[in-house]
Amino acid sequence: MNLHSTSLSFLFAMFTVLASTHITNSNPSFLKYLTHFSLHFFSLSPITATVIAYNSGGHHPQYNRHNNEGKIVTPCEGFSPDFPKDTNTTSYLCVDPNGCCNFTSVQAAVDAVPDFSQNRTIIWINTGVYYEKVTVPRTKTNVTFQGQGFTSTAIAWNDTANSSHGGSFSGSVQVYSTNFVAKNITFMNVAPIPNPGDIGGQAVALRISGDQAAFWGCGFFGAQDTLHDDKGRHYFRDCFIQGSIDFIYGNGKSFYQPKLQLSSARKIKSMNWRFMLEQIYIKENCVLISVANPVHPGSTSITGVITAQGRGSQEENTGFAFTNCIVGGNGRVWLGRAWKPFARVVFAHTSMSDIIAPEGWNDLNDPARDKTIFFGEYNCSGPGANMTMRPPYVIRLSDTQVSPFLNVSFIDGDQWLQPYI
Numbered sequence: 001m002n003l004h005s006t007s008l009s010f011l012f013a014m015f016t017v018l019a020s021t022h023i024t025n026s027n028p029s030f031l032k033y034l035t036h037f038s039l040h041f042f043s044l045s046p047i048t049a050t051v052i053a054y055n056s057g058g059h060h061p062q063y064n065r066h067n068n069e070g071k072i073v074t075p076c077e078g079f080s081p082d083f084p085k086d087t088n089t090t091s092y093l094c095v096d097p098n099g100c101c102n103f104t105s106v107q108a109a110v111d112a113v114p115d116f117s118q119n120r121t122i123i124w125i126n127t128g129v130y131y132e133k134v135t136v137p138r139t140k141t142n143v144t145f146q147g148q149g150f151t152s153t154a155i156a157w158n159d160t161a162n163s164s165h166g167g168s169f170s171g172s173v174q175v176y177s178t179n180f181v182a183k184n185i186t187f188m189n190v191a192p193i194p195n196p197g198d199i200g201g202q203a204v205a206l207r208i209s210g211d212q213a214a215f216w217g218c219g220f221f222g223a224q225d226t227l228h229d230d231k232g233r234h235y236f237r238d239c240f241i242q243g244s245i246d247f248i249y250g251n252g253k254s255f256y257q258p259k260l261q262l263s264s265a266r267k268i269k270s271m272n273w274r275f276m277l278e279q280i281y282i283k284e285n286c287v288l289i290s291v292a293n294p295v296h297p298g299s300t301s302i303t304g305v306i307t308a309q310g311r312g313s314q315e316e317n318t319g320f321a322f323t324n325c326i327v328g329g330n331g332r333v334w335l336g337r338a339w340k341p342f343a344r345v346v347f348a349h350t351s352m353s354d355i356i357a358p359e360g361w362n363d364l365n366d367p368a369r370d371k372t373i374f375f376g377e378y379n380c381s382g383p384g385a386n387m388t389m390r391p392p393y394v395i396r397l398s399d400t401q402v403s404p405f406l407n408v409s410f411i412d413g414d415q416w417l418q419p420y421i
């Protein structure tokens with residue numbers, strides 16, 4: 001393989017997931033952009049691709065390369081991760097696929113975390129694709145997954161609702177404990193992309209069911225049901241989330257936001273794949289990408305949905321709030337549909353490409369829900385943000401109405417969210 005750079009090889013592996021379907025045919029400009037970096041990679045299946053990425057030895061500059069004299073240096077030579085020494089409140093465990101430190105699998109490191117610890121355990125995860133299913137049980141509190149960049153470190157598995165006895169357990173990574181943090185790492189589900197209407201193809205990349213979780217600079221890659229934002233208060237900053245149907249779903253209370261203000265991005269009228277990739281490389285952003293099936297021009301069919309929020313009653317204080325995000329990709333999709341009658345989702349200051357259907361939202365074809373759902377938009381931009389054709393239940397939020405959704409107070413972040421260190 002003669003890939004442009006090692007971290008790119010991983011990115012390609014991710015996009016191979018897309019290539020296995022329709023996108024390469026339908027989006028020549030995207031393909032051209034990738035071909036620029038040499039893309040015979042595309043003919044491989046997603047899993048072969050990730051496994052090859054894992055085994056190629058090309059990720060980490062220290063591994064398996066020849067030194068100046070042409071001698072092969074051992075994989076761990078020069079291995080010197082720069083994480084700090086343990087303190088009385090924070091300890092480190094190290095995961096490396098080549099066996100250069102404590103563990104070779106993420107699950108083994110999780111298992112080594114003390115139960116119900118009040119101290120933080122930082123699991124430092126070296127560059128690589130970890131092809132394993134990982135569970136962080138309720139007993140493993142205060143765990144951090146620290147990757148080396150979301151295009152460099154990934155945990156991938158391929159369970160589906162069918163293979164795991166229900167979509168809720170298909171997560172490649174499933175987190176049930178409180179105070180979980182992930183930084184600079186990708187969660188992937190590489191199961192084949194189901195067609196709309198297929199049964200049992202839901203494939204979760206990450207399920208977060210613990211309270212007070214924070215995700216910084218993370219990637220979430222999958223198709224149907226990518227991110228199961230199940231329950232608890234969650235913070236997503238500067239993350240990239242890809243999926244097709246209901247790809248952010250659940251009954252969590254979550255705040256999604258980018259690191260940078262998108263002053264220049266907002267000016268862009270139509271967002272294509274090249275633009276999206278540039279966002280990945282150049283800017284750190286909150287990016288929501290649909291990989292739903294493209295539609296023929298003029299078609300009014302719907303091929304995907306971004307959110308399916310699961311607030312079931314007035315008493316539940318849950319919902320998803322997105323601010324300053326970018327919405328784009330493929331298909332003709334809704335911003336959300338009312339999975340449960342009191343679903344609550346707000347998009348503010350978000351750029352939306354023309355993949356958003358003019359009606360924008362759906363009440364799950366249950367007009368009784370129109371009185372109880374809370375779908376709001378505020379000062380969004382781009383062709384998908386035109387609210388003229390939105391159904392009456394969609395709220396054009398006023399300054400006052402939107403204010404609870406615009407900062408971390410929405411998730412009581414002032415009480416628990418640690419600043420990024």
Ligand SMILES: *[C@@H]1O[C@H](CO)[C@@H](O)[C@H](O)[C@H]1NC(C)=O
Pocket residue numbers: 087088089
């Ligand atoms: C933890 O370490 C800090 C200094 O590093 C010290 O001030 C503090 O007393 C220690 N706490 C305990 C419980 O040992």
Ligand SMILES: *[C@@H]1O[C@H](CO)[C@@H](O)[C@H](O)[C@H]1NC(C)=O
Pocket residue numbers: 088089091114118119
């Ligand atoms: C947790 O932190 C406390 C106080 O900071 C310290 O006394 C204790 O030894 C730590 N426990 C572990 C398992 O590191």
Ligand SMILES: *[C@@H]1O[C@H](CO)[C@@H](O)[C@H](O)[C@H]1NC(C)=O
Pocket residue numbers: 093094101102112
């Ligand atoms: C992890 O590796 C470090 C450095 O070799 C060592 O000090 C530490 O005890 C190891 N921890 C575990 C849980 O094996």
Ligand SMILES: *[C@@H]1O[C@H](CO)[C@@H](O)[C@H](O)[C@H]1NC(C)=O
Pocket residue numbers: 089117118119120141142178179
């Ligand atoms: C550990 O978690 C508890 C709650 O689960 C929290 O109160 C505490 O501050 C956390 N400790 C650290 C070091 O994050």
Ligand SMILES: *[C@@H]1O[C@H](CO)[C@@H](O)[C@H](O)[C@H]1NC(C)=O
Pocket residue numbers: 047158159160163191192
């Ligand atoms: C996951 O991938 C493995 C290896 O390619 C395959 O045997 C298995 O059937 C796949 N599982 C699902 C649910 O697709």
Ligand SMILES: *[C@@H]1O[C@H](CO)[C@@H](O)[C@H](O)[C@H]1NC(C)=O
Pocket residue numbers: 160162194198199200201
């Ligand atoms: C899941 O299982 C059902 C029943 O066996 C089958 O009809 C369906 O095609 C399967 N779905 C996928 C995506 O394999």
Ligand SMILES: *[C@@H]1O[C@H](CO)[C@@H](O)[C@H](O)[C@H]1NC(C)=O
Pocket residue numbers: 148149183184216217420
């Ligand atoms: C992620 O990694 C990049 C470099 O790879 C670093 O600049 C950035 O601060 C990291 N961000 C987070 C949230 O860890």
Ligand SMILES: *[C@@H]1O[C@H](CO)[C@@H](O)[C@H](O)[C@H]1NC(C)=O
Pocket residue numbers: 266349379381
């Ligand atoms: C609305 O968004 C535009 C950019 O699209 C920004 O310049 C303006 O300040 C925003 N208005 C409000 C009231 O936040």
Ligand SMILES: *[C@@H]1O[C@H](CO)[C@@H](O)[C@H](O)[C@H]1NC(C)=O
Pocket residue numbers: 386387388389
């Ligand atoms: C919004 O959509 C309506 C109806 O399709 C159209 O008439 C109007 O020109 C659009 N507005 C903008 C700013 O594109």
Ligand SMILES: *[C@@H]1O[C@H](CO)[C@@H](O)[C@H](O)[C@H]1NC(C)=O
Pocket residue numbers: 403404406407408409414
């Ligand atoms: C968040 O917004 C609320 C409502 O506008 C405001 O009262 C609060 O001070 C803000 N909090 C932060 C941390 O900015």
